[in-house]
Amino acid sequence: MDDVAAVAGVSRGTVSRVLNGGHNVSGPALEAVERAIRKTGYVVNQHARSLVTQRSDSVAFILSEPQDRLFEDPNFNNLLRGCTQILAEHDITLLLTVAGTSADRKRIGRWVTAGHVDGALVVSNHLGSPLLDELKGRGLPFVVCGRPLGHEREVSYVAADDRDGARQMVVHLRSRGYQRIGIITGPLDTSGGVDRLAGYRDVVGDVDPALIEAGDYSQASGEAAMERLLRAGPDLDAVFVCSDLMAAGAITYLQRIGKRVPDDIAIAGFDDSKVATTITPRLTTIRQPFGRVSQEMVRLLLAHIAGEQHAAVILPTELVIRESA
Amino acid sequence: MDDVAAVAGVSRGTVSRVLNGGHNVSGPALEAVERAIRKTGYVVNQHARSLVTQRSDSVAFILSEPQDRLFEDPNFNNLLRGCTQILAEHDITLLLTVAGTSADRKRIGRWVTAGHVDGALVVSNHLGSPLLDELKGRGLPFVVCGRPLGHEREVSYVAADDRDGARQMVVHLRSRGYQRIGIITGPLDTSGGVDRLAGYRDVVGDVDPALIEAGDYSQASGEAAMERLLRAGPDLDAVFVCSDLMAAGAITYLQRIGKRVPDDIAIAGFDDSKVATTITPRLTTIRQPFGRVSQEMVRLLLAHIAGEQHAAVILPTELVIRESA
DNA sequence: CTGAAAGCGCTTACAG
DNA sequence: CTGAAAGCGCTTACAG
Structure with a gap:
């Protein structure tokens, strides 16, 4: 910075003012400083700057x-x-x-x-x-x-x-005539986990515990949860899966054991992420903004x-x- | 830091020495400083430190x-x-x-x-x-x-x-009896792109340009390149695909049009990434360390x-x- | 082993 | 509009 000031023929204060927006600097001075900066290849030392501004940007x-x-x-x-x-x-x-x-x-x-x-x-x-x-x-x-x-x-x-989204989905499933609606939740130590489950409960009311399984939002956990769910309740006709990725896992599992989606079991997701439209069948889901x-x-x-x-x-x-x- | 020094009853220099490994500090002083740090909840200001050390860690x-x-x-x-x-x-x-x-x-x-x-x-x-x-x-x-x-x-x-890996793969394909071996390369402005192609050429020698297509390492580009390759050379019996992800795309495309891998066309990958063992059939590939x-x-x-x-x-x-x- | 002091490279009132 | 000067919070020879 001293170099720049020397080359431009001004004080370091003026160089600093140019660096910080060029307020209160005359035209010629501004130009001289900018030229000097280019010539010397000067780059501010962020640590020095942050030390005084107390900001790091x-x-x-x-x-x-x-x-x-x-x-x-x-x-x-x-x-x-x-x-x-x-x-x-x-x-x-x-x-x-x-x-x-x-x-x-x-x-x-x-x-x-x-x-x-x-x-x-x-x-x-x-x-x-x-x-x-x-x-x-x-x-x-x-x-x-x-x-x-x-x-x-x-x-x-x-x-x-999340809670309202879950409610909307379960209401939709009901309106399509599904009776035994299971849920694969997210981790129950996160808000997405508990709130979506709460929304599901808002609509379903008293829930058979056999209809609830938890995943960790990963595709693999969706596969595993679907398997457990089906073992505990073979009469399921729909599952609300609390993330699209887990829903993809659930569908993979169902297709592997020869079940058709949605004819045998309907699968709903959450997120409206990319996989929702690349998977077959495409996912009914809740869009997150x-x-x-x-x-x-x-x-x-x-x-x-x-x-x-x-x-x-x-x-x-x-x-x-x-x-x- | 002044606070810490005051609480510990030492100078800032000594506090600094404790912070930087505690060399040249007496037992009691060290202890007093550590207590003072805990008591005050002191955290070094990295900007100040970096300003003098010229390092940011x-x-x-x-x-x-x-x-x-x-x-x-x-x-x-x-x-x-x-x-x-x-x-x-x-x-x-x-x-x-x-x-x-x-x-x-x-x-x-x-x-x-x-x-x-x-x-x-x-x-x-x-x-x-x-x-x-x-x-x-x-x-x-x-x-x-x-x-x-x-x-x-x-x-x-x-x-x-990369070059040697490509060579190994093409030699392997040859040893399996494949005759018309195509290649889907990576981007030709990257070393992975040019070097793997060079390795392929090392083995194949004079190459029919219809056997070469480029992708960008994405799965989608693998699908598209496979389609172009097949259109230009329907008699292909193997393709060396320069990333596993693109190989997965190529296989997806082949399965969609009803070709069997490897019976109709063999597909080899590169990377040995996770998809290599999750896809069916599992990929013959080159392991990158x-x-x-x-x-x-x-x-x-x-x-x-x-x-x-x-x-x-x-x-x-x-x-x-x-x-x- | 320890303290006083210089200095790292900036910004920003302050006085002009 | 501009310069001189203080100060941001540290580290590290230096002298003891």
């Missing part, structure tokens, strides 16, 4: 799932893409960190709170994970994707209306960084009817 | 591919996992950045060279991308995954022996950061025979 995208999940589940991809794009418009870099093990979560908690980032987007939070407490304790602004079980009134989050979720998460986070209080945003979900149910 | 994993590719292609997952793990052992954080568009590449080039990271792992570099020149110009240590076309003698890289690739990339990068010159590492590939060819 980057935020973390924390995925607290084993790394494989990130790659298997297209929802994360959707969210990541949306957030990156919107943040780029604000000239903020998004750093992806995968916290699969508890050792990872610890290292990343330290890293995040050491000032490397201005805030964090927390995706896929599980009940009992210490991450939220850690972030909260450090006073780092963050927003959670999905309802943060047990922290609803103290942290920002944006969630799709991932674009809006990303958008609202970023908006809330930036507001938070700017000093605003926390808030919750609930976005509507929508029934999409195709062939599978 | 983090490195970037730069994927210069559209984001979708990251999620579709399990090879990236493998590499990422390996690198993260090995770096964690050195207490270095890995930051993933996806540079899909040229605007992204520019922003990330700036970000990376602004001192945020000590070095970079560059994955999936395409011929003509300005990224390598940018990094080189800034003097940032980095190592490339795969042969960096046109930069072989000036940058560090680690690559699997991803674990060792990650390991060597990290080793080379750390050596580079420590001041060593660049180097190239070529790792052997291995034929894995299953049912598809």
